[in-house]
Amino acid sequence: MQHIGEIKEAVFACVDGSQFSEAVSDYGVHIAKQLQLPLVLFNTVEHPYSSSKTDLSGNLSLGESEDLLGALSEEDKARNKEARAKGKALLTALKEKVESSGFHDVYAVQRHGILHENLKELEEKLRVVLFGVSGMGHPGEESGIGSQVETIIREVDAPVLLVNKAYTPPERVMIAFNGTSGSVHALEEVSALPMLSKEVKRYIVSVHKESAKAEELIAQAKALIKDPSLNCEYIAKEGDPFEGILGCIEEKGVDMLAIGSYSHGKLKTALFGSFTTKLIKSVKVPLIVLK
């Protein structure tokens, strides 16, 4: 297990043993190769906010605080030992797999604490963060969104790749462009910067209720693409952005989508729902999300 201090910048693949962990690691290898950066297989031992035992006797005896500390420590110790062993086994297995595939610049890192807090602390080392859309704690949850996805996207300042299917090398990438700073970054990230290889087909799509506005956005996007040799196709569509984007993914057989994220405050999002969350829930291909 490497120490995190030795790593300056890397692609972080967050794995927790849920169904997409292997795909997360595979996509991580792909992007790390493209960016020529190390890959960090990252596992967190989370300390739950909940309690397993309850004693409602409500009294305070002599040295209550110390007794309680002892009891709770013992409880945590057993649970953490198990979580650590599980995470370690997962990391070892994935690391072996990555190395046997011929990629050797890979580290396995295990940290205590909640994932998004850990990522926030390591922010400056994060070139790209990858994780599975449905975390361990929520296998059968209706929305299928890990509880931390939104928090990570909101709080951690790094490009995020949400993995929601088994790995296939990305060949057709779609960038949903709506002029917000997030989508500008998304466009830059997958075009100017080499996160994806040059050969990948890029669809730059703008969907707007007015077709003139969509055309205008496409013109704006064209100006942002610096490299003329990229294989780009520009699509301006009239209609509902949500339906338009989903339709386009179907139509073109897109296997990765890049979007800008959460442009509204959390309260507003909680009240009206978020376009980003809606997309994350409905899109069947991995998403690159940028602020």
Added chain:
Amino acid sequence: MSAKYLKKEEWFSNIRGDILSGLVVALALIPEAIAFSIIAGVDPKVGLYASFSMAVIIAFVGGRPGMISAATGAMALLMVTLVKEHGLEYLLAATVLTGMIQIVAGYFKLGQLMSFVPRAVVVGFVNALAILIFMAQLPELTNVTWHVYVLTAAGLGIIYLFPYIPKIGSLLPSPLVTIVVLTLVVYFMGIDVRTVGDMGALPDTLPVFLIPDIPFNLETLMIILPYSVSLAMVGLLESLMTATIVDDLTDTKSDKNRECTGQGIANIATGFTGGMAGCAMIGQSVINVKSGGRGRLSTFVAGFFLLIMVVFLSDIISVIPMAALVAVMIMVSIGTFDWSSIKKLKTLPLSTNVVMVSTVIVVVFTHNLALGVFVGVLLAALFFANKISHFMYSESTYDEATDTRTYKVVGQVFFNSADKFYDAFDFKEVVENIVIDLSKAHFWDISAVYALDKAIIKLRREGANVTLIGKNEASATIIDRFGIHDKPEEIERVMGGH
């Protein structure tokens, strides 16, 4: 902003545990809030409203999920004189001002000042608080009939023995059982003892917003300001200490500066709803964690149910005998006291014990925890300075050929060791050349520089040639700003032998 206050995992990760523990705490808060109101000399409703408002608001704005804030003994003790001399309205105004001071403290990140409070002072604070809570029960136990003693003893018996009953022992809070049993006994046997109803008004409505009825002028400000400063300080101290305890118990982190601001917001709101100033409670927070409370929901439930119960059950609450409350408060006092600190007295260094015991003594005599902490921190700092001053010595060699006396100073020179440094020179010796080698010394302040200058002047006056070696390096430690010195290699350069 809204994102900060509505973290889902802090609210809803532990719903069942939080609701149950919140209920247990709500029940435990009622006797405490009443008892602390009595200490402060106000109607029980002032403490009960405060406990409701503190708990509910801190649930949202506090920095430590699962910590319980309410009306507390530490704060109540500071209000006694203000209430006695000026009345309730001034207390409410002082509460609002306390909140404002705490918000400013949070804004300037004064939570970090806690690092100046040594462990011995924290232990002293906790022990003093426990003793004060116990002493506050004594008026209820003096000049009373034998019934009160029997009831109190029976109450303590139930509190400590009830949890040993299999099954129901860990389902029903024993302090609640005590209160119910004693109330029934007193009520149906018609024993004539003091009850809560005799102590003043209980809440009969939900709290309402009101502006304290005081003249808004400088004179008023001068009356309440000293109280508010003490209240703000003690409130933050106890809150930050409790936050650390909860951090340790649950192995999670808290945001100390947010806790400062949160305490401020909660106190302002409390002052405007007719409550007395409050802060985090050590005992109740431990009970909350023990009962399975972890999230913000537990604090909210505690405050909310407290109010519901108090408003709708005020008739029942008024017949609770004071003896039952005294038993609960004795339990709180015993639970708050750090008993291991008594055992450790034998093994810890004397200076540490002196700091702890002095903190306790000052508090017990002045009833002011802020003063106790101040004395404790001061003593600890003096002991520390004294300890460091031992890390200095001066040795001298004499070279006959050149008639040169060389003084080599090693260690820490500062206000406390400056005299020792000065006295190490032999001013009576007749010698041609004097070399003062400071390359292994560290000058920490102007006292050290002054002592050196004084020594040099005196030596030169006697006619010697004085040469200094390494003065600049030795003085590198005087600077106040450590920005450039926080790199390991810089520290190594300054502290290592130049």
